Amino acid sequence: xxxxxxxxxxxxxxxxxxxxxxxxxxxxxxxxxxxxxxxxxxxxxxxxxxxxxxxxxxxxxxxxxxxxxxxxxxxxxxxxxxxxxxxxxxxxxxxxxxxxxxxxxxxxxxxxxxxxxxxxxxxxxxxxxxxxxxxxxxxxxxxxxxxxxxxxxxxxxxxxxxxxxxxxxxxxxxxxxxxxxxxxxxxxxxxxxxxxxxxxxxxxxxxxxxxxxxxxxxxxxxxxxxxxxxxxxxxxxxxxxxxxxxxxxxxxxxxxxxxxxxxxxxxxxxxxxxxxxxxxxxxxxxxxxxxxxxxxxxxxxxxxxxxxx
Amino acid sequence: xxxxxxxxxxxxxxxxxxxxxxxxxxxxxxxxxxxxxxxxxxxxxxxxxxxxxxxxxxxxxxxxxxxxxxxxxxxxxxxxxxxxxxxxxxxxxxxxxxxxxxxxxxxxxxxxxxxxxxxxxxxxxxxxxxxxxxxxxxxxxxxxxxxxxxxxxxxxxxxxxxxxxxxxxxxxxxxxxxxxxxxxxxxxxxxxxxxxxxxxxxxxxxxxxxxxxxxxxxxxxxxxxxxxxxxxxxxxxxxxxxxxxxxxxxxxxxxxxxxxxxxxxxxxxxxxxxxxxxxxxxxxxxxxxxxxxxxxxxxxxxxxxxxxxxxxxxxxxxxxxxxxxxxxxxxxxxxxxxxxxxxxxxxxxxxxxxxxxxxxxxxxxxxxxxxxxxxxxxxxxxxxxxxxxxxxxxxxxxxxxxxxxxxxxxxxxxxxxxxxxxxxxxxxxxxxxxxxxxxxxxxxxxxxxxxxxxxxxxxxxxxxxxxxxxxxxxxxxxxxxxxxxxxxxxxxxxxxxxxxxxxxxxxxxxxxxxxxxxxxxxxxxxxxxxxxxx
Numbered sequence: 001x002x003x004x005x006x007x008x009x010x011x012x013x014x015x016x017x018x019x020x021x022x023x024x025x026x027x028x029x030x031x032x033x034x035x036x037x038x039x040x041x042x043x044x045x046x047x048x049x050x051x052x053x054x055x056x057x058x059x060x061x062x063x064x065x066x067x068x069x070x071x072x073x074x075x076x077x078x079x080x081x082x083x084x085x086x087x088x089x090x091x092x093x094x095x096x097x098x099x100x101x102x103x104x105x106x107x108x109x110x111x112x113x114x115x116x117x118x119x120x121x122x123x124x125x126x127x128x129x130x131x132x133x134x135x136x137x138x139x140x141x142x143x144x145x146x147x148x149x150x151x152x153x154x155x156x157x158x159x160x161x162x163x164x165x166x167x168x169x170x171x172x173x174x175x176x177x178x179x180x181x182x183x184x185x186x187x188x189x190x191x192x193x194x195x196x197x198x199x200x201x202x203x204x205x206x207x208x209x210x211x212x213x214x215x216x217x218x219x220x221x222x223x224x225x226x227x228x229x230x231x232x233x234x235x236x237x238x239x240x241x242x243x244x245x246x247x248x249x250x251x252x253x254x255x256x257x258x259x260x261x262x263x264x265x266x267x268x269x270x271x272x273x274x275x276x277x278x279x280x281x282x283x284x285x286x287x288x289x290x291x292x293x294x295x296x297x298x299x300x301x302x303x304x305x306x307x308x309x
Numbered sequence: 310x311x312x313x314x315x316x317x318x319x320x321x322x323x324x325x326x327x328x329x330x331x332x333x334x335x336x337x338x339x340x341x342x343x344x345x346x347x348x349x350x351x352x353x354x355x356x357x358x359x360x361x362x363x364x365x366x367x368x369x370x371x372x373x374x375x376x377x378x379x380x381x382x383x384x385x386x387x388x389x390x391x392x393x394x395x396x397x398x399x400x401x402x403x404x405x406x407x408x409x410x411x412x413x414x415x416x417x418x419x420x421x422x423x424x425x426x427x428x429x430x431x432x433x434x435x436x437x438x439x440x441x442x443x444x445x446x447x448x449x450x451x452x453x454x455x456x457x458x459x460x461x462x463x464x465x466x467x468x469x470x471x472x473x474x475x476x477x478x479x480x481x482x483x484x485x486x487x488x489x490x491x492x493x494x495x496x497x498x499x500x501x502x503x504x505x506x507x508x509x510x511x512x513x514x515x516x517x518x519x520x521x522x523x524x525x526x527x528x529x530x531x532x533x534x535x536x537x538x539x540x541x542x543x544x545x546x547x548x549x550x551x552x553x554x555x556x557x558x559x560x561x562x563x564x565x566x567x568x569x570x571x572x573x574x575x576x577x578x579x580x581x582x583x584x585x586x587x588x589x590x591x592x593x594x595x596x597x598x599x600x601x602x603x604x605x606x607x608x609x610x611x612x613x614x615x616x617x618x619x620x621x622x623x624x625x626x627x628x629x630x631x632x633x634x635x636x637x638x639x640x641x642x643x644x645x646x647x648x649x650x651x652x653x654x655x656x657x658x659x660x661x662x663x664x665x666x667x668x669x670x671x672x673x674x675x676x677x678x679x680x681x682x683x684x685x686x687x688x689x690x691x692x693x694x695x696x697x698x699x700x701x702x703x704x705x706x707x708x709x710x711x712x713x714x715x716x717x718x719x720x721x722x723x724x725x726x727x728x729x730x731x732x733x734x735x736x737x738x739x740x741x742x743x744x745x746x747x748x749x750x751x752x753x754x755x756x757x758x759x760x761x762x763x764x765x766x767x768x769x770x771x772x773x774x775x776x777x778x779x780x781x782x783x784x785x786x787x788x789x790x791x792x793x794x795x796x797x798x799x800x801x802x803x804x805x806x807x808x809x810x811x812x813x814x815x816x817x818x819x820x821x822x823x824x825x826x827x828x829x830x831x832x833x834x835x836x837x838x839x840x841x842x843x
Contacts, residue, residue, distance in 0.1 A: 008685075011685055012685045012686060012688070012689055015683055015685040015686050016680065016685075016686045016689070016756075019679050019680050019683055019686060020680065023676035023677070023679060023680075026672070026676065027672050027673065027676060030643065030647060030668075030672060031669060031672075033647055034647055034650065034665065034668065034669075037647070037650040037651060037653075037655070038650070038655055038657070038665075041586070041650060041651070041652060041653050041654060041655050042654075042655050042657075043587075043654045043655055043656045046652070046653075046654050046655075047654055048654060049586070049587040049588045049652060049653045049654040049841060050588075050652040051588070051589060052588070052589075052591065052648075052651060052652055054591065054592055054593070054594075058648075059592050059595055059641070059644075059645075062640070062641065062644045063637065063641055066636070066637055066640040066641075067637050070633040070634075070636050070637060070640075070679070071633065073633065073679055073682075073683050074629060074630055074633045074682070074683060076683065076685070077629060077682070077683025077684045077685045077686055077687070078626060078629065078683075078684055078685075079685070080683075080684070080685025080686070081625075081626075081684035081685040081688065084685070084688065085622045132458075132462075133458050133459045133462065133552075134456060134458070134459065134552060136617060136692060136760075138692075138758070138760065140689070140757065140758025141758075143685075143688065143689040144688065144689075145617050145688050145689065145691055145692070146617050146619070146688075147617050147618045147619055149546075149552055149553065149618065149619050150458065150546040150547070150552065151546035151551075152546075152551075152552075152553065152619050154619040167758070167767065169758065169760050170760065171617075171691065171692040171693065171760040171761075172456075172692060173381075173451075173452050173456070173459075173761070173762040174459065175381070175450065175459060175463070176377050176378050176381060176450070177377060178377075178381075178762060178763070178764070179377070179760075179762075179763040179764045179765045179766065180765065182767075
C-alpha cells in the first residue's frame with residue numbers, strides 16, 4: 001500500500017528509516033558503552049588504570065563492519081534515487097517558471113496557472129526555468145526537489161498518488177522574499193483535471209480572481225508589490241489608484257502626480273521616469289515590449305479592483 | 310639573552326620593549342596564539358549575538374522584531390563571522406600556535422615572522438569583514454556561500470565580505486605552510502613521526518588542506534569581484550556565465566574546509582582523553598593515519614553539496630559513494646576514543662566533560678550526515694533545516710565544544726592559574742543541554758520540510774522553532790557563565806604547579822607558563838606520548 005502523496009515517498013522514506021534506524025542503534029549503543037565505562041572506570045571505583053595493548057583484529061573488525069553498513073546505506077539511497085531521474089514516456093509536461101519571488105506554470109496546450117494542477121496517478125514532468133537567479137522547486141509531501149537554474153535545463157518528475165493540496169516551497173535562498181515564494185500543487189482526479197485542462201477559459205484557474213491578477217502574477221509584479229497595503233520592495237497596489245504620489249523625475253526634480261491610468265501605464269513601461277519618493281531608482285525593470293497594451297490594461301483593472309471590495 | 314629573562318614567562322617577558330608593542334609585534338608563537346584567542350573570542354561573541362537575534366525573529370511566524378532584509382543580512386554575517394573569523398582559523402591559529410611548537414619540542418614555529426604576518430593579515434581581513442556591519446540595510450544578504458548569480462546582483466556590501474574572505478584565506482595558507490615546515494623540521498631529537506602527539510598529526514593533516522585548498526576559493530572570490538566590477542561573464546548566465554561552475558569551485562574549497570574545522574578538533578579529543586582516562590590512547594597508528602585519510606578523501610566529496618543543483622546523474626552517484634567512504638575513518642576514530650576509556654581511571658574534569666560531549670554531538674552530527682550523503686534522502690532534506698541542524702552539530706557541537714575543551718585544558722598552562730572547577734562544570738551542563746534543545750528540533754522541522762534561510766514559515770513549523778529559540782537562551786546563559794569564569798580565572802585564579810593534569814606530552818614538561826623560548830634545554834624523546842602508568 002502506498003500511503004504517500006507521490007510515487008517517491010515510499011522509496012525515500014525506506015532509505016530514510018533504514019539510515020536513521022541504524023544510526024539510532026549505533027548512537028544509543030555507543031553512548032551506553034561510554035556511560036557504563038564512566039561509572040565502572042571512574043577514578044574512585046577504579047583508581048589504577050590497566051594498560052590495554054592495541055588490538056589489530058578488533059580495529060579491522062570495526063573498520064570493515066561500518067564500511068559494509070555505510071555501503072548498504074549508499075545502496076538504499078541510490079535505489080530510491082535512480083527512478084527520480086528516469087521520466088516515464090508520456091508524462092504530462094509542464095514548464096515551471098521560478099522567479100523572484102513567485103512560481104508560474106505553463107502547460108503544453110498553452111494553459112497557464114499560478115498553482116500547479118496535476119492529475120492523480122499520471123506522471124508529470126516539470127521543466128524548470130528561471131529568468132533571474134537560483135531557486136529550488138520543493139514539494140515536501142512528494143519528497144522531490146530540484147534547483148531552478150538560469151540557462152540550465154533542469155527537470156524533475158513525479159506521479160501524485162493522493163488527491164489534495166500540497167505546499168510548493170523555494171529551497172534555494174533567493175533574496176529578500178525567499179520565504180514567501182510559495183505556491184501549491186493541486187492534485188485532482190483525472191476527470192476533474194481534464195475538465196479544467198480542456199476548458200476554454202483562457203489562462204484562468206477557476207479558484208483565482210481576475211485576469212489582471214493572473215497577468216500580475218505571470219510578470220512577477222506581486223513579488224514586489226503587495227495587494228494588502230503592506231510595504232514590500234515596491235509600493236503596494238492597494239489604495240494606489242488615484243492616490244497622490246510624490247515622484248522624482250529623471251532630472252531628480254520633485255513632482256506631485258495623481259496615480260491615474262496614464263501614470264500607471266508609464267510606471268510599467270518606463271519605471272525610471274517617475275520614481276516614487278522612498279523607493280530606489282532602477283530596482284524595477286521596464287516591461288516595455290514584454291507586456292502587451294491589453295495586459296497593461298488588465299493589470300490596471302486589477303489595481304482598481306483592489307479598492308472596490 | 311641574560312640569565313634573568315630565562316625564568317620570566319612569555320606573558321611577562323617583553324624583552325625590554327614597550328609592553329603593548331611587544332605584544333603586537335611579537336614573533337613568539339604563544340603571544341601570537343593568545344592575540345588570536347582574544348580576537349576570535351570577540352568575533353565568536355558577536356556572531357552568537359546575531360544568532361540570538363535570528364532565533365528571536367523565528368520564535369513565531371510572521372514579523373517579530375525585524376524585516377526580512379535585516380534577517381537575511383544577519384544570517385549572512387553570522388555565517389561569515391563564524392566560518393571565516395572563528396571556526397576556520399579557530400583551533401589551528403589559537404591552540405596550534407600556542408601549543409604545537411612546545412608539543413614537538415621546538416623553540417618556535419619554523420618561520421616566526423611569517424607567523425606574525427599571518428596574524429596581521431587576519432586582523433586586516435577581520436576589519437574589512439566588520440565594515441560590512443555598517444548600515445543595517447546594507448548587510449551582505451547572500452548567505453556565507455555567496456552563490457552566483459545573486460552575489461553578482463545584490464547591491465549590499467557583498468564585495469567587502471568577499472574580499473575579507475579572500476584576505477583571510479592568505480592568513481590560513483601561511484599558517485598551514487608554517488605548521489607543515491615546523492612539523493617536518495623542528496621536532497625534538499628522538500621524536501619520530503609516530504611519537505608525535507596526535508594533535509600535531511591533526512594539525513599536519515589540516516595544514517595540507519589549508520595550503521592546497523584555500524587558493525581555490527581565493528581565485529573563485531576574485532572571479533566574483535571581476536564579474537561585479539568588470540562585467541566579465543563567469544557565473545552570471547545573463548553575461549554568458551555558469552552558476553553551477555561557481556558552486557563547484559566554491560565547494561572544492563569549502564568542503565575540505567569542513568575538515569580544516571573538524572580535524573584539529575579531533576586532535577584535541579585524542580589529546581585530552583588519555584590524560585583524564587590515565588590510559589594510553591587506543592589505536593595510535595589508526596588515529597594518525599585516519600587524520601590523513603580524512604584530509605585526502607575530503608577533497609573528493611564536494612559534489613554532495615550539489616545533489617539537487619542539476620549536476621549529472623552519474624556525478625551525483627559517485628559523489629554520494631565517496632561521501633560514505635569518508636565516514637569510515639571518522640567512525641574508526643569514535644571507536645578508538647571510546648575504547649580508550651576502557652579500564653582507565655577516569656577523572657571527569659571540565660576538559661574531559663567537553664570532550665565526551667564532543668563525541669556524543671559528533672556522533673549525532675556524523676550520523677545525520679549519512680542521511681545527507683544518501684541520494685534519495687538528501688533530495689528531500691537538502692537545503693532544509695535538517696542541514697542547519699547537521700552542520701551545527703558537527704561545527705558547534707563538535708569543533709566548538711572541542712575549542713572549549715582545549716581552552717579548559719591548556720588554560721593553566723597558559724596563565725599559570727586555575728579557573729573555578731565547580732562553575733566550569735555548571736557552565737558545561739547548561740551549555741550541553743541548551744545546545745541540544747537549540748539544534749535537535751532543527752532535524753524534526755527539516756524533515757517536515759522547512760527550508761533553511763527562511764525569514765518566515767508556515768504555521769505547521771511553529772513548535773520546533775519555539776523549542777529552538779528557548780534552547781538558544783539556555784545556551785547563551787551557559788556561554789556567559791563560561792566566559793566570566795575564564796576571564797576571572799585568568800586574572801584572579803589560584804596559581805597552579807607546572808603540571809596540574811599530570812600530562813605526559815612535552816608542553817607539561819616545561820615551566821608553567823612557559824618561558825619565551827619554551828625550554829631551558831631542548832628535550833629528547835624516547836617514548837610515545839601517552840604511556841600513562843600510574
